[in-house]
Amino acid sequence: MTDMTREDVTAMILTAKRQAGLTWEGIAEAIGMSPVWTHSAAMGMNAMPSDKAEALTAHLALPQEAALVLQESPTKVWTQAVPTDxxxxxxxxxxxxxxxxxxxxxxxxxxxxxxxxxxxxxxxxxxxxxxxxxxxxxxxxxxxxxxxx
Amino acid sequence: MTDMTREDVTAMILTAKRQAGLTWEGIAEAIGMSPVWTHSAAMGMNAMPSDKAEALTAHLALPQEAALVLQESPTKVWTQAVPTDxxxxxxxxxxxxxxxxxxxxxxxxxxxxxxxxxxxxxxxxxxxxxxxxxxxxxxxxxxxxxxxx
Amino acid sequence: MTDMTREDVTAMILTAKRQAGLTWEGIAEAIGMSPVWTHSAAMGMNAMPSDKAEALTAHLALPQEAALVLQESPTKVWTQAVPTDxxxxxxxxxxxxxxxxxxxxxxxxxxxxxxxxxxxxxxxxxxxxxxxxxxxxxxxxxxxxxxxx
Amino acid sequence: MTDMTREDVTAMILTAKRQAGLTWEGIAEAIGMSPVWTHSAAMGMNAMPSDKAEALTAHLALPQEAALVLQESPTKVWTQAVPTDxxxxxxxxxxxxxxxxxxxxxxxxxxxxxxxxxxxxxxxxxxxxxxxxxxxxxxxxxxxxxxxx
Amino acid sequence: MTDMTREDVTAMILTAKRQAGLTWEGIAEAIGMSPVWTHSAAMGMNAMPSDKAEALTAHLALPQEAALVLQESPTKVWTQAVPTDxxxxxxxxxxxxxxxxxxxxxxxxxxxxxxxxxxxxxxxxxxxxxxxxxxxxxxxxxxxxxxxx
Amino acid sequence: MTDMTREDVTAMILTAKRQAGLTWEGIAEAIGMSPVWTHSAAMGMNAMPSDKAEALTAHLALPQEAALVLQESPTKVWTQAVPTDxxxxxxxxxxxxxxxxxxxxxxxxxxxxxxxxxxxxxxxxxxxxxxxxxxxxxxxxxxxxxxxx
Amino acid sequence: MTDMTREDVTAMILTAKRQAGLTWEGIAEAIGMSPVWTHSAAMGMNAMPSDKAEALTAHLALPQEAALVLQESPTKVWTQAVPTDxxxxxxxxxxxxxxxxxxxxxxxxxxxxxxxxxxxxxxxxxxxxxxxxxxxxxxxxxxxxxxxx
Amino acid sequence: MTDMTREDVTAMILTAKRQAGLTWEGIAEAIGMSPVWTHSAAMGMNAMPSDKAEALTAHLALPQEAALVLQESPTKVWTQAVPTDxxxxxxxxxxxxxxxxxxxxxxxxxxxxxxxxxxxxxxxxxxxxxxxxxxxxxxxxxxxxxxxx
Amino acid sequence: MTDMTREDVTAMILTAKRQAGLTWEGIAEAIGMSPVWTHSAAMGMNAMPSDKAEALTAHLALPQEAALVLQESPTKVWTQAVPTDxxxxxxxxxxxxxxxxxxxxxxxxxxxxxxxxxxxxxxxxxxxxxxxxxxxxxxxxxxxxxxxx
Amino acid sequence: MTDMTREDVTAMILTAKRQAGLTWEGIAEAIGMSPVWTHSAAMGMNAMPSDKAEALTAHLALPQEAALVLQESPTKVWTQAVPTDxxxxxxxxxxxxxxxxxxxxxxxxxxxxxxxxxxxxxxxxxxxxxxxxxxxxxxxxxxxxxxxx
CATH class of the missing domain: 3.30.1160.10 (Cyanate lyase, C-terminal domain)
Incomplete structure (x- = not known):
């Protein structure tokens, strides 16, 4: 039994996006949500309702387990009190x-x-x-x- | 020769506003600028062009020297890296x-x-x-x- | 024209309470609010509706201007990220x-x-x-x- | 001889819970304790008495060694002085x-x-x-x- | 109506002690408490029961109001997370x-x-x-x- | 040539202690030192004289190299300026x-x-x-x- | 499918530079850019236009995928608020x-x-x-x- | 005997400059130094050689004691590890x-x-x-x- | 009864030194101590034995009370964890x-x-x-x- | 092609020193430098001139590549603003x-x-x-x- 983490799913999404030459705008449209919310949910800063999680997983051909992970309530963490970028x-x-x-x-x-x-x-x-x-x-x-x- | 500071002028503006029962929206309209910019300049977070500084000074009946202070480039300082309010x-x-x-x-x-x-x-x-x-x-x-x- | 600050009003309340031998529970009852909310508003951590501000001012015999100050939206500040008390x-x-x-x-x-x-x-x-x-x-x-x- | 750590046991509990579709309320009831205490002990923020540790281990079908680990006094650590979530x-x-x-x-x-x-x-x-x-x-x-x- | 603060009372105690050439051990003995507790209460790190507050006030010839201040629950504050002395x-x-x-x-x-x-x-x-x-x-x-x- | 670190030796001691059901008091007695010093040396917060290092190694059946590591001057590090436990x-x-x-x-x-x-x-x-x-x-x-x- | 990260590409560049005995000045000249910009882009502090990314990749004989990574917008991070070097x-x-x-x-x-x-x-x-x-x-x-x- | 501090002299310079409508460039030229160095010395971030200190004092009609203060080695202090302006x-x-x-x-x-x-x-x-x-x-x-x- | 503080005495010493055109080396010699120790005691980073405190007070013509203050154990404080000068x-x-x-x-x-x-x-x-x-x-x-x- | 890092070389030096029972004083003498400089260069806090890097590598029988690494300009990093040891x-x-x-x-x-x-x-x-x-x-x-x- 291996566990898929939030970080795993974020990495899978980024790789699938890059390999398929997709944009956040395009992904958002495909699942019927806004680009801001779609990106933040993909980064683990928002939880997805089940239909959106499944739509994203299908659109990017991710494993089924990813849809479950995307629905969990993430712990929102940022490590730089003052961001440097x-x-x-x-x-x-x-x-x-x-x-x-x-x-x-x-x-x-x-x-x-x-x-x-x-x-x-x-x-x-x-x-x-x-x-x-x-x-x-x-x-x-x-x-x-x-x-x- | 006494010097008027940014803090002095901010305090004068707040007092004049409270005593005259004004709003930021009203003050902004009186000087022909937006409320956001007007408030931030009053707080010392933006410098005022001379015509706006004089309009504000006249509108609030502040001493003439205040118009000069409002035109200086302020040093923008906030002391809480993570704000508490x-x-x-x-x-x-x-x-x-x-x-x-x-x-x-x-x-x-x-x-x-x-x-x-x-x-x-x-x-x-x-x-x-x-x-x-x-x-x-x-x-x-x-x-x-x-x-x- | 002198301005009364939040800190001034908090100090006046504490002095009046001590001199009259009052309790927070008693003050809260007098103005018809809970002790928690009453204390936090007195400390400048909550704004008072006008009737409560006037009730408090009357109960403690504070100057009239204090009732206005108590109605303003305070900026909530705490200076210890990790409290020591x-x-x-x-x-x-x-x-x-x-x-x-x-x-x-x-x-x-x-x-x-x-x-x-x-x-x-x-x-x-x-x-x-x-x-x-x-x-x-x-x-x-x-x-x-x-x-x- | 391999050692099982607190972190290992927490991960096992989370996985078993997710796979069996359990809730914290349900787990807590199964071991006869409150949900708050049960979750915090599972996270390594409280030590379990031996009977509760064994009840939890049995309920989630964890290895026997986990019950010993759950009884140890954990060092309570949080790394964000100001939490971001x-x-x-x-x-x-x-x-x-x-x-x-x-x-x-x-x-x-x-x-x-x-x-x-x-x-x-x-x-x-x-x-x-x-x-x-x-x-x-x-x-x-x-x-x-x-x-x- | 002027208010006496904790800091005022601490300063009075230190001055009276220096001028009378007293020791903490001696002051503690005079009020029937330990030197550690006596010093920490004098510094505003502990509240005094009324009999001890009055004994201290009498022993050092402080004004009567000081005895009231010494009985209040102080907010314990230290400003150096890592002390330098x-x-x-x-x-x-x-x-x-x-x-x-x-x-x-x-x-x-x-x-x-x-x-x-x-x-x-x-x-x-x-x-x-x-x-x-x-x-x-x-x-x-x-x-x-x-x-x- | 593999190197044994302080952390390795601390982990070995904790495992041996748990498996043998020992106490710090018992281990300290076995090597003729106090429990406080024995624990702190085991944690890498004090260096052991050679006879004590060998006594501990023998008592817990650790590898010979551990006795050398226990004699080195450790760099004392704590990472929480304000401890959370x-x-x-x-x-x-x-x-x-x-x-x-x-x-x-x-x-x-x-x-x-x-x-x-x-x-x-x-x-x-x-x-x-x-x-x-x-x-x-x-x-x-x-x-x-x-x-x- | 393995992903090449910014850190991987930076490491490849440093190794290729050392092994070929190159200088930043020489690398910069080879791709027709300044040494400051070339080094900072190699370190992941600037994104490269595609022609420069390909020129660098060719000059240092890096894998083709590196050219793609060098064109991405990096997140600029420094971890020491006050640098120690x-x-x-x-x-x-x-x-x-x-x-x-x-x-x-x-x-x-x-x-x-x-x-x-x-x-x-x-x-x-x-x-x-x-x-x-x-x-x-x-x-x-x-x-x-x-x-x- | 009253002492003039660095802060006093900086304030005098700023007031004299504002009242006489001078520029840093002009002041620097008058004392034969660069504008960068002149401003930083006026701010207390550099010590002035005696001839420059006297030239500045004369040019701005400051009291004689100011020339002595400007020659002292200042302790360079900035209070924001990360500047906000x-x-x-x-x-x-x-x-x-x-x-x-x-x-x-x-x-x-x-x-x-x-x-x-x-x-x-x-x-x-x-x-x-x-x-x-x-x-x-x-x-x-x-x-x-x-x-x- | 007014109290003289450490800060008062340090300020008196600095003023007396400047007005008399003295050096630390000279002051140290006058009281028979080293310049390093003399300066640090004058700054409130070391306590003076009574004979040295009196010698310094006499040499600089300070009030008698200063000699008492110089003998007290100072609390050593520095406010910059990383010094900027x-x-x-x-x-x-x-x-x-x-x-x-x-x-x-x-x-x-x-x-x-x-x-x-x-x-x-x-x-x-x-x-x-x-x-x-x-x-x-x-x-x-x-x-x-x-x-x- | 594997890269040897500064940390690798430091670890090799410490191991070789321990196994051969050497002292820093002895190593320093062998390469004709002072113990302070020799230790700090070994720790990655100073770069070595080529002859010294080769002398050290030969004396401790380290791989040839280590001599190159020891000549590079290290980035000096310490992670504790206030050291705990x-x-x-x-x-x-x-x-x-x-x-x-x-x-x-x-x-x-x-x-x-x-x-x-x-x-x-x-x-x-x-x-x-x-x-x-x-x-x-x-x-x-x-x-x-x-x-x-």
Whole structure:
């Protein structure tokens, strides 16, 4: 009895993707989900509902056991409190610079509470621009109000 | 000769805003800028062009010297590598969970590069939703391609 | 024009409580809220609705301005990533030892998601026991399910 | 002579559970203990009395040596001072936000002392609620009074 | 209404001790407690029962309010995770070098549990020795057994 | 030529001890040393004199090479600046809470200096007590006076 | 199907370079790029355009798959927040000592903005000097102006 | 007798510069030194020779004592191991990404050694470019060879 | 009654030295001690015997109370785990690079033990050298042998 | 083609030394270098000139390839910012306690600059002493003066 881990399945997905020359956009479309969610579930940062796990496994011709692993609740771990990769660091920097501003405006528009990172979705798109194309990131999270009791 | 610091001006703005019962949205409209940028400049996280600095100073009836201070390049400092306030922490968590996904999709859509956090803008809005209203954050940054030489 | 800060109001509350020989339980009862929430709002870890802020201000004979400060959204800050006070450290230790267990059982009972720390309440009580009385802590938070999109 | 480690036994338990389609609740019932304690002992965060270790080993058809390993005093280790998984982080956040409140109320109800994390137990349950079901966590620990000598 | 803080009282005690040429041993004897406990309570690391707080206040001729402050439950804080003072570092080093040994021997002599740091006392004495006098530290803490439930 | 490491020898000792059903107290007695020192040397936190290394090797029927390894000066390493295991953490907490007190009393009894952690010994014993048995830890280290030159 | 990783390709390049007695300058010339960029791409800190990846692979007689790996966007990771190697530490020290100066002079010459580390290039050369030859590092990055919106 | 500190002198210089509408380039020219060195000495990151200290004091009409303070060897301190200001962070990022490359090329051109950060100088200039002007940083440090003895 | 602190006395010494144009070497000679010890005691890193404290106080014309403060056992604190000042960092670097070597050679020459940092002295001198004068640091500490018991 | 790493060569040297019963002093003498430098080069903290690398390889009968590896510029890495081994920690403590003193005396004797840790050498010796033999460490590094430009 050998166990397949999350890391095994992530590696299988990356290899299958590279060998078949697929894109995340294409894989996402094949399983009927968004590219952001599809990639994060493939990386082990989200659990897949069973139909999506099976659709992904079939699309990439992975072993059947992989579909079970993809449905498990992963433990989300990142090891760099401050990320070093420049592409990810810029996002961290935005949180440092604009975090208090986002907080102030949420409070102004909603009251005392937060934007949920659980009941949450995100889209990434390319916006053409004559001065240089732009990356657009749209986040949407449910407003959660603090409880008083 | 007494010097007015960034912190002094931020405190004056917050007091004037509270006493006059203003909102960030209202202040931003008065100076013809977005609420996100207006708040971050008021907090000392962005420098103001001279016309905006004077408009803000006039709108809030601050001393003239404040307009000069608002135009200086601030040193952007945050002291918590991992923010503790729940509203800001959720943003940090999103970077931890979805950072590698954003990176992968930028690379897929643009090539090897990043989204700029300097040539950058952001909007925050409230989206009505029968299951609970949602916070929408839209970020847009210029794509910067790595150089090879 | 002098500004009253959160720290000022917390200090005023502590002084008034000590001088009048009050208890948190008594103060909470006077404003019709729970002791846990009342103490945390007094410490600047929760914002007060206006009626509760005014009730507290009246009960403790604080200046009127304090009621406004108590209604603002505080920035929640703790400076020790690992708390040193033994009473608080034991709670941290419980998260370290039992955190993965709580996660596993939430997943077993609910699916992939978390217990909210925002839509959340807590009670603390004393349970008599012949082998030594026990502290009982009851936490209740809304289950939030991860989104797939 | 090969040695079986704690990690080996934890892996065996997880595999046997997955293959037999068991739940922690079911396993706990089979050995006559609570689900919280059973899971934490299986993870190597608590030592098992010999009868419970043998009951678990028999129930999951593990090798006999596993029962010995489960009885040893484990060294409790967690490697993230601030946990990243959102489900566990929310518990950490609760300690940060409400730790001083819990301390103040323990002192008010008992005197100068702490809630033990050793002579301690915990239950987790699902509470139905029309606005969304809630996670309930009940902790109970012996009050320990500081010594003066 | 001015408030006296823990830090104020600690400073008063140190000044009174220096000016009267007292020793910790002498102060401890005067209030009928041990030198270790007396010093730690004076430093704000332990709360004093009311009779001892009053005895100390009387012995050092401190203002009456100090006796109240000394009875409050202090929040125990140390700011250096690894202490730099050589005298204290050596104790830290002993925990690093001998911690696993102490744990193993407690398990051998008592079973799975710990030595309490709450129901705890300590003595420090000087032991004459022809090769150089020795510091003797004796710690005694109640054995607490882990709970299974 | 294969090399035997400190870690190999520690593992051999633990296995031999478990298989033979020995105790640290028994092993220590067999080689004529204290249990604390014997355990710490077995863990690689102290070097053994050759006669003790050979006595231990003979007593546990380890290969001859092990006796050489046990005589080497180990590099003492601990990887957690703040230990997480509750049994060891309590010792760390004692250093945090009582460290300044121990320092003050050493200075009062001896002058400006420290207790050596090198010319040092320790005993651990069980003290019966009707309110619950107690762990007793006795440390003795040579007083070292600071040099002035 | 075996996967070749970035680390594998870096190791192959280092081995081929050592065995053929090549220099970075020579390799860079062979592929028509600068030594700084060539070394950093070989180390996995930059992605190679396909023609350069193939030129490098051919020059060093690496397997064909290596050319594909060299074109992927690497995740840039460094694990020492403060580097220990003296040669790299001196660069870190220059950032600590002169960072605020570089910032002030960029602001004086350009306005509020930064030097890009993405649209960036660097040369390293040896400058003869009778008092001892000098290392010359020339960095050039596009000036990016902060956005106001 | 009041003492003037480094911080006092830095503040005086900044105020005098702002009030007289000077630039670093202009101040540097007035004392016959480079702008980089002049700014860093003004910030307390370098000591000034007496003639330069007096020239600066005279040029800015500072009190005579300032010239003495500017000649003292400052203790160079930066408090952020990883700088947060984006302009300075990009320099830190360059060290992280290109540090090993700079080391490798120094070794290739010089042998085993480093570039001195003490016998060191730097220039910053603006380079016009139709695609956007560029910041140019030129560093020059004496090569120091490791000693063998 | 005002209290003079260690920091007060250090500041007085520095001011008196600067105003009288003294050197550490001169001050040390005046009190009959070495410059290293004299400076470190003045900085609050060593306690002074009463005759030396009085000699220093007299030599610098400090108030009488200063002599008492200089005799107290200071708590030795440094706040940078890794020092940033280049002159001190180089010493830290030497410990990182040569620490294991010093340990190995102490073990080879003495056996299992350490060099004391308490029964310790140090001299610093200038050695003329045609290739550039050299700093010579001589440390001498008592060898302390690990205890076996 | 298999590659021999620095770690491989270090392990070979340690094994050969142990098996042949050699000392660092003896090995150093055999290759005509000092024990400190010889040990540090063997540990991978210094590169060897070719003649010394070959002498060492011949003396210890290591494979020829080892001589090449010993000549490469190593990346100097230590992973504990604060070392835990007591013998090395004492050196770290000396830097913490006496670092500012060494800096002050270098400035007094030489001017504004540092002692080089690159153009540097060290000797360790045993000094007999009736009160207990002493470890003597002599460091010598070239004085480097800060540049003004």
């Amino acid at each position: 420049p592409c990810i660091y810029r996002l961290y920097e935005i949180v440092g610079v604009y975090g208090p501003t986002i907080k102030a405006l949420i409070h102004e528009k909603f009251g005392d509470g937060i934007m949920s990172a659980i009941d949450f979705d995100m889209q990434i798109s390319r916006v053409e621009n004559p001065k240089g194309d732009r990356v657009k990131i749209e986040m949407s999270g449910k407003y959660l109000s603090y409880n008083a009791w | 729940p509203c800001i922490y959720r943003l940090y968590e999103i970077v931890g969970v979805y950072g590698p996904t954003i990176k992968a999709l930028i690379h897929e859509k643009f090539g090897d590069g990043i989204m700029s956090a300097i040539d950058f803008d952001m909007q925050i809005s409230r989206v009505e939703n029968p299951k609970g209203d949602r916070v929408k954050i839209e970020m847009s940054g210029k794509y910067l391609s790595y150089n090879a030489w | 033994p009473c608080i450290y034991r709670l941290y230790e419980i998260v370290g030892v039992y955190g993965p267990t709580i996660k596993a059982l939430i997943h077993e009972k609910f699916g992939d998601g978390i217990m909210s720390a925002i839509d959340f309440d807590m009670q603390i009580s004393r349970v008599e026991n012949p082998k030594g009385d026990r502290v009982k802590i009851e936490m209740s938070g809304k289950y939030l399910s991860y989104n797939a999109w | 959102p489900c566990i982080y929310r518990l950490y956040e609760i300690v940060g936000v409400y730790g001083p409140t819990i301390k103040a109320l323990i002192h008010e109800k008992f005197g100068d002392g702490i809630m033990s994390a050793i002579d301690f137990d915990m239950q987790i349950s699902r509470v139905e609620n029309p606005k969304g079901d809630r996670v309930k966590i009940e902790m109970s620990g012996k009050y320990l009074s500081y010594n003066a000598w | 050589p005298c204290i570092y050596r104790l830290y080093e002993i925990v690093g070098v001998y911690g696993p040994t102490i744990k193993a021997l407690i398990h051998e002599k008592f079973g799975d549990g710990i030595m309490s740091a709450i129901d705890f006392d300590m003595q420090i004495s000087r032991v004459e020795n022809p090769k150089g006098d020795r510091v003797k530290i004796e710690m005694s803490g109640k054995y607490l057994s882990y709970n299974a439930w | 509750p049994c060891i953490y309590r010792l760390y907490e004692i250093v945090g809470v009582y460290g300044p007190t121990i320092k003050a009393l050493i200075h009062e009894k001896f002058g400006d200096g420290i207790m050596s952690a090198i010319d040092f010994d320790m005993q651990i014993s069980r003290v019966e007590n009707p309110k619950g048995d107690r762990v007793k830890i006795e440390m003795s280290g040579k007083y070292l006076s600071y040099n002035a030159w | 003296p040669c790299i530490y001196r660069l870190y020290e220059i950032v600590g000592v002169y960072g605020p100066t570089i910032k002030a002079l960029i602001h004086e010459k350009f306005g509020d903005g930064i030097m890009s580390a993405i649209d960036f290039d660097m040369q390293i050369s040896r400058v003869e000097n009778p008092k001892g030859d000098r290392v010359k590092i020339e960095m050039s990055g596009k000036y990016l102006s902060y956005n106001a919106w | 984006p302009c300075i962070y990009r320099l830190y990022e360059i060290v992280g990404v290109y540090g090993p490359t700079i080391k490798a090329l120094i070794h290739e051109k010089f042998g085993d050694g480093i570039m001195s950060a003490i016998d060191f100088d730097m220039q910053i200039s603006r380079v016009e470019n139709p695609k956007g002007d560029r910041v140019k940083i030129e560093m020059s440090g004496k090569y120091l060879s490791y000693n063998a003895w | 280049p002159c001190i960092y180089r010493l830290y670097e030497i410990v990182g690079v040569y620490g294991p070597t010093i340990k190995a050679l102490i073990h080879e020459k003495f056996g299992d033990g350490i060099m004391s940092a308490i029964d310790f002295d140090m001299q610093i001198s200038r050695v003329e050298n045609p290739k550039g004068d050299r700093v010579k640091i001589e440390m001498s500490g008592k060898y302390l042998s690990y205890n076996a018991w | 007591p013998c090395i920690y004492r050196l770290y403590e000396i830097v913490g306690v006496y670092g500012p003193t060494i800096k002050a005396l270098i400035h007094e004797k030489f001017g504004d600059g540092i002692m080089s840790a690159i153009d540097f050498d060290m000797q360790i010796s045993r000094v007999e002493n009736p009160k207990g033999d002493r470890v003597k460490i002599e460091m010598s590094g070239k004085y480097l003066s800060y540049n003004a430009w």
